[in-house]
Amino acid sequence: MHVVVMGCGRVGSSLAASLSRIGHDVAVVDRDESAFRRLGADFTGQRVVGMGFDREVLIRAGIERAEAFAAVSSGDNSNIIAARLAKETFDVQRVIARIYDAKRAAVYERLGIPTVATVPWTTDRLLHTLTHDNPPDKWRDPSGNVAVVMLSLHEDWVGRKVTDLEEVTGSRVAFLIRFGSGVLPDRRTVIQADDQVYVAAVSGSVAEAVALGENPPPDL
Missing domain, CATH: 3.30.70.1450 (Regulator of K+ conductance, C-terminal domain)
Known part of the structure; x- marks a missing residue:
């Protein structure tokens, strides 16, 4: 499936690389082109420079055909705006956002947007939520x-x-x-x-x- 990942920091690059390794088509969006260096030379997905909550940038990343979207930039506001845009405007079925503020995260969970935090656990939860319906671990x-x-x-x-x-x-x-x-x-x-x-x-x-x-x- 086609997955759009917004943010190419530690979590975003790890998530995008994992998705690519298991055979998914991945587009990564980041406003800083140098951030794509974290993906490594073997990353075969698309790199899109721009703001992840910009409609035109998301369209360049293939959001209109995406089956999943992960907002994992360093900004809570950017992540939730982008996640809501993906879910409500482009009708992406699997959407997840990284939110640092626990109180705000609870609010967005009630809006139907799953939220996660912390780097290693986030990578597992994001990858599994985008590709599966059941909890990842027993x-x-x-x-x-x-x-x-x-x-x-x-x-x-x-x-x-x-x-x-x-x-x-x-x-x-x-x-x-x-x-x-x-x-x-x-x-x-x-x-x-x-x-x-x-x-x-x-x-x-x-x-x-x-x-x-x-x-x-x-x-x-």
């Missing part, structure tokens, strides 16, 4: 640094070792549910049909691990 440690999530694996993972899955997703397979019973895997464990696979991943890479698991495995 458990997260008190510091928020490690999460456990169930993967909805592509059928081609059946017959592959859990170590292959770990290498591709950058996560650790914590346990499997097989025929209703929990299984602690080892390096020889092979994924079987109908396995429920739970992985542990560090904050900032959880949603990407989920998305990569939904894709067929690459040739390793």
Whole structure:
């Protein structure tokens, strides 16, 4: 799908790069052209210079065909204006905004615009909210640094070792549910049909691990 990301700071660049790596068409908007350096040389998406709440700038970024929009600049006002413009004017189905002020965030949540804060957790929540309907993790440690999530694996993972899955997703397979019973895997464990696979991943890479698991495995 086509996703427009407004803001190319730490969160925006991380989100855009993750979306691009898992196969989405991404356009990043930032008023500072030098900010695009954070994306890295391998980023294949579109870079659009301008204010993310400017209608013409958003049109250049492909907002009219976008299925998702993330407003993650450093300004609360800019983010919420842009998010409302995407949602109410361009009818983008998945819209999310980064808001620093918790009280204001609650107001915008009631208006139907999801809001998030903090860098690693924000990247996970943004990526997952733009591409999925269910919550991204089943458990997260008190510091928020490690999460456990169930993967909805592509059928081609059946017959592959859990170590292959770990290498591709950058996560650790914590346990499997097989025929209703929990299984602690080892390096020889092979994924079987109908396995429920739970992985542990560090904050900032959880949603990407989920998305990569939904894709067929690459040739390793």
